[in-house]
Amino acid sequence: MSSVNPLRGFTHRRRRGAELFLLILSLLVGVGAYIAVGVGVEGAVPADFIGYGGWLAVLCVLCHVVVRVVAPYADPVLLPVVAALNGLGLAMIHRIDLAELAENPDANTFARDQLIWMTLGVITFIGVLLVLRDHRRLQAFTYTSGLAALVLLVMPLLPVLGTEINGARIWINVGPFSFQPGEVAKVCLVVFFAGYLVLHRDALALAGRRFAGIDFPRGRDLGPILVMWLVSLGVLVFQQDLGSSLLFFGLFLVMLYVATERPGWLVVGSTLFAAGAYVGYLLFPHVQARFDAWLHPFSSDSSYQIVQGMYGQAWGGLVGRGLGQGDPTLIPFSYSDFIVAAMGEELGLTGVMAIIVLYGLIVERGLRTALVCRDAFGKLVATGLAVVFALQVFVVVGGVTKLIPLTGLTTPFMSYGGSSLIANWAIIALLLRISDQARRPLPDLSGPADDDATQVVMVR
């Protein structure tokens, strides 16, 4: 941070009132969607909407109060956007529950669990904000979080703990719950990368060869990137999880680039990624099946889900069928990975665009926080969190809408799933913490005005 921050002379406003106003709008979206589901499916306003809406309101107000007290300068947009997405997701999961129950009274329902997970997510959010009063303290845990990430990634592979669900070995069983440790590993990895890069970025950026107008790093500095590449490949090979593998590697590359300011890393990394992906394609039938389903959805054996998703979204059209008026249960896993397709069917292109823009806002606020942050570690953490979020949204929404091959990742804040919700609430808490630090006015270090000369005290 040798350059002078141009914003140094600018004082951010707290904007907590704006946050409260936006939160109320978000609550209206969430509770309104819940009521619309009741009207659409059962033809009546659901009797429990006051209890449900009250619970959501309590969670939102709690978050707001905690932010107001412990992070008063935090970004005012993030929390309302998250609340709106979470509320919409809950309403859609509830809607799919109702459809499943209508067909089979013993069907599994997810909405109640999801509400509990959201509550736990909010508790995590508050916990992070209360415990972590300064994000720079995390830098002390650089290697601890690196180790934690590795342990979390390995856990699903352990014989008793890990379980394979739907072909991907990314789950662990804790009592009655199953948990995706990869979601939490994501956050640990961001902290680890940031801490590591802050220390070593000079070495990584220092020397290299210039070729075709791009500075390429020295061979000996390639160590960490190769390790990361192997970890990503390991995730792909042993857990059969294409999405997370892409996510981790992409995250590392971007942070490396931001830390060193050298695009050469992107070139090296992208080449490595392409090579790894190609080898993975050759070696693993499930990767080939995903590609095949993407390229030829109407003639592939494994494309039922993506084709049903596309039919659902096409059926939704511009304005959607209306909540409760479509058939999202025709799409397998419409309550988790394919919830965007269910949104597309019932809320239409309009709804999907609104959701994508909301996600875009989260990323934009995260990157803005990184820009105004005053310390390198904070910048890197904020960038990492924002980019990992952007990549995840792109991979999952792009997969569901057939822009890229489908990979199994959760849709942040909307998919059913506890680990994802808790991890993403933690990400938002970290971003708020950093932005509070970044937007807070600088302490006045110049000292009191020194007009009066020092009094000479006479000592007798």
Next chain:
Amino acid sequence: MNKPIRTMSIVCMALFVALLVNSTYLQYLQADELNSRNDNKRVRDAEFSRERGAILVAGNSVAQSKPSNDQFEFQRVYSQPEKYAHLTGYYSYTYGRNAVELTQNDILSGSDPRLFVNRVVDLFGNSQPKGGDVSLTIDPKAQNAAYDGLQALGKDVKGSVVALDPSTGAIQAMVSNPSYDPSGLSSHNLSTISSSWEKLTGDPDRPMLNRGIQEVLPPGSTFKLVTAAAALSSGQYDPDSLVPGGARLDLPQTDTDLPNESGTDCGGDKVTLTQALMVSCNVSFGYLGLTLGDDALREQAEAFGFGDEYLDDLNGQVASRFPEDPDAPQSALSAIGQFDVAATPLQMAMVSAGIANGGTVMKPYLVDEVRSPDLDVLDKAEPEPYRNAVSSSVARDLTQMMVEVVDQGTGSTAQIPGMKVAGKTGTAQSEADRPPYAWFVSFAPADDPEVAVAVLIEDAGVARDAISGSGLAAPIAKRVMEAVINQ
């Protein structure tokens, strides 16, 4: 570090813009294509719960949706299933749609853009949208005559009848036998649907095949009309020109000769073209094929519609064909409708209709009118010329020659008292071990044609020597022509 962060912001923005653009493509631009796919259960469920429009023949419905009280609100009912099966088609939950149910699906299901205003009104009136009606060009009397005529030959007879209005191209009758009952396929009971489907597709007689348009067979001597048209159009012949008429024609490059059907000569060593057509002289027309050449024959055949698909209102039409590159003896055989010449009954009806209409072949059509649910006419078919096959003077000559065929020649069984009928028989050899195909094409009245017919009997289950165009096919053509004219 701010510069790479700004770069990443742009990259992220590009990613999100890509998502927005792709969603727009999927849900707006590609949506219609996805919604029209046969295996799309959502669209199908919605359609099945909607009141589908009727298919009408002369104001009476042959297919309509009646209220039902099972999982869907309406059941498709076919009032004269076997007689109209190949025209209405089926409307199946599992196997999609066929024939007019398929080609006019947008109107029948109510999703056609022309019904947009109705849908909006329904939306605000909170009533279920309804489909529009489709009215066919079929003349029920002609259709009955054709269907009964084929049935009279036996339930298992394989054959087809197509009747056209020569001046418009409107299809007045189209029957294919054996037929089927689309009700089973259109049932709401999944096991009924699949068992009828398996029964129908497993039947060696292929009842779901519309033999009028979906099967090409050698047209035999009826193709001599095309050869005669080519000869007259060449300017080297008129109806009174003399052509060889002996018992056999020596085929160049081979040891074999081309004999006449009966083995006798055609009325002399040299006969007029009229006489040759009247007695269906293989020698004369084989000779014409040799001298005119295959290019002239193909050009003439294509002018009548060979090699093309021209019927939009039914799916699955097969193009009739004339061989690509025949040698001289093959050209001679092609000229009498053998070798690799193959035509649908619709095609032969168009040859007849083209001659009847002064040489101009009209584009055939089956859908006369489409109407909105409140009976406003949305669209009425406009007859349009398809091709100019021959000049009006050649058409006049051909008509006169065809009248002679019915008056004094092989087509006498198609005579209608008090009226001039123009016609041509055909008996096409197929493989040695199966019976020949009996054909008859005609139109009437010859001086002011109202109907042109083609009849094909593929297999009537009668003795081989009882099969002939004049014996089996011409009487049916006569009944159909009478049905159209006497009303």
